[in-house]
Amino acid sequence: MIIPDRSEYLKALAQSGQKIMGVLPALYPREILWAFDIHAAEIWDPPGELLHANAHLQTTICPIVKKSLEFILKEPDIINAGYLFPHTCDSLQNLGTQVKDLIGVSLPVYTFYNPKGSFNNTTTKYYQDILKNFQSTLEASYGPLDPEKLLAACVLSHNIDSHLLAIQLARMTDHLSLNNLEYFKLMRAQEYLLPTDYLSLLEQVDILDQPSETPRARLMVSGILPPTSEILEFLDELGVSIVADDLLAVSRRIPKFPMDVPVSPLDYLTDRFFILPSCSTRGGDLDERLHHLSKLMNASQAQGMLFNMVKFCEPELFDHRLLVKTLREKSIPVLTLETELESHISGQDKTRIEAFTELLFEMVSP
C-alpha cells in the first residue's frame, strides 16, 4: 500500500486543472463540494516556519491557526477555488474574517457555521438550512447543482465511512498489520486524496483473519491531531500500539456506527453529522463524550489515555481537566502532552512517554 506524498499529490492535481479548495478544520459537508467537482484539500498542520502569521495574530492563538495563516499568506498555487472556514472554534472563525476583510486574499473565502449542541429539532433545522445556504453560495459561482451528483457523492462518502469503520474495528482488535505511523498516515490521507483515490487505498487495506501479535501495551489517544511522526515512531519502538482514538482529525469525523445507504442527500448529511462522536468543538455534552471514550477504551482494551493537546486550543482545554479527573478516578493512567506542532520531540517529552509506557508495562506484567 503506497500513500502518495501530500504536497506532490496536490501539486499534480492542481496542474491537471482540478478545482481545489483549501479547507480549514474540521467538519464541513465534503459531499457538497465533491458534487461541484471541487476537491477539498484540508489544511491542519502545514509544514514550514512561522514568518508572517505572527504579525496578524495574538501570541495565545493555537499553532493550527497560525500555521494555516502562514500557509494562506504564501498564496500556494495548489489552492485555486478558495478557502472554506468551518466554525470549529472562535480562533478559526476570526481567522476566516481576518483573511477575508483585513488580509484580503485574492481567492473567495467561504464560511460554514456548524450547529453547536446535540441533536434536536432546532439544531437539525438549523443544520439543514446552512447546508442549503452553502449549496446556494456555491451555485452562485459554479452553476446549479446536479442532484444526481450530490447523491453519488453521498454514496461515495458512505462507502468511505464503511471502510473506515471496519479498519477502526480491526485496529482495536489487533486485526491490522500497520504500525502507529502507518495507521495514522492512512487515516490522515483522506485530508488530501481525491475521495475515489482514498477509497481505492482503503480497499487495499489488509484486514487479518487472525489477530496479529499483541502489543506490549495498548494506548488510546485523544485531542485534535495524532502525535507527530517522531512520537508515533517512538511508541512503535517501545512496543506501544495506539489501538483507538478520539481525535478531531480522525475518529471524531467518522460516524459512530454504520449508516444506511443514502437515498436523500439532505437527510443523509444531517443524520451523518449528528451521529459523529461527541466533540469539544461542537459544544457536545461531556457525559456523552465520557461515555463514548469509555466504550472505546473497553472495546480496544486500551490501558491508558494519551491526551495530545494543541497549545492554546480553547475547546479542548475546556473539557480536558474534567476528562483527566474522571479517568484518574477510574484508575486509568493518563498522560498529557502539549504540542505546538513542532516536528521534534523534546527530551522531557521523551522521558514522559517512556515513563508512561513503563507504567503501562508494569500494569500488564505479573
Add this chain to the structure above:
Amino acid sequence: MVDLYFVGVDVGSLSTDVSIIDHSGKVLSEIVIPTGVNGSEAAEEAFDSALKLADLSREGITAITATGYGRASVTFATGKTTEISCHGVGAHQLFPRTGTVIDIGGQDSKVIQIDSRGRMLDFTMNDKCAAGTGRFLEVMANRLELDLDELSSPANIEGESAPISSTCTVFAESEVISLLAKNTPREEIVHGLQRSIVNRIWSMVTSIGIEGEVTLTGGVAHNRGLVTLLEEKLGLTLNIPENPQTVGALGGAHIARRAYQRSLEPATN
C-alpha cells in the same frame, strides 16, 4: 551462592550518581560527581569510582540500569529505565511507606505516586522551564553571590520574605536584581526564592494529589530552608533520605536486580 551485584547509574543534568547493591539489596557504595559536558565520560568515571569504593571490578557486576536524562549515553548499561520509575523504586526501598515522591532535580521536578510495591501509579513533571528546579537555585545563588549551602541555611527561613512573583527563572532573576538594587536583605530574597519553588512544587502536587508518606529526593532536599517551607505548605513531615541525590541510582540498581530475578523465573518454573 555466587555473589551478585547490581548497579544504577543516574546521569542527570547537574550530577551523575552511581549506586551499587548486592543480591540482598544492601548498598555497597554510592558516588555523586558533576556531570560536566560529557554524560558518557561522567558515567564511566562515576562507575569506576563506585566500583573502587565497593572493592569490585566491572566483570563482577551482574546487571546495570542506566537512568536520568543521559541514560542513552551509558554504553555499559544492560538496561535503561526513566528516572521517574527509578525514583519511585528508590524511595520505596528507603521508606517503604512512601506513597508520593517529590523529586527536585537539576533541570526538572517531578511528583510521582507509587503503590505499596514501589511501582509507579501516576506522575507529573514540570514544564519546559527551569523554575522549581535545582538549576533555578543555582542561577539565583550565583546572582546573590552565595554558595548553595548558604542558600539553604535554616537561618534564612526566619523573618521577612521578599516577594518573587515570576515562576520563570529569567524573570525571577530580574526580580532578584531589582530587589538587590533596592538593598533588600539577601536573607529575605533567599526566603522569597525558596517560597517561589515551594509554590511551584505545590501546584504540581495538587495536580496529582498526595498518597501515603511523602519522600523528597534530589539534591534540593539538602536545602533545609526549602524543606521546612515545603513541610509547612504540605502540612506534613517529609522523609528525607541520607543521600537524596542517589535515590534514582539506587532505584536503578533495584530495577536491575528485579529484572535479573524475573529473567530467572521461567527457568525455575
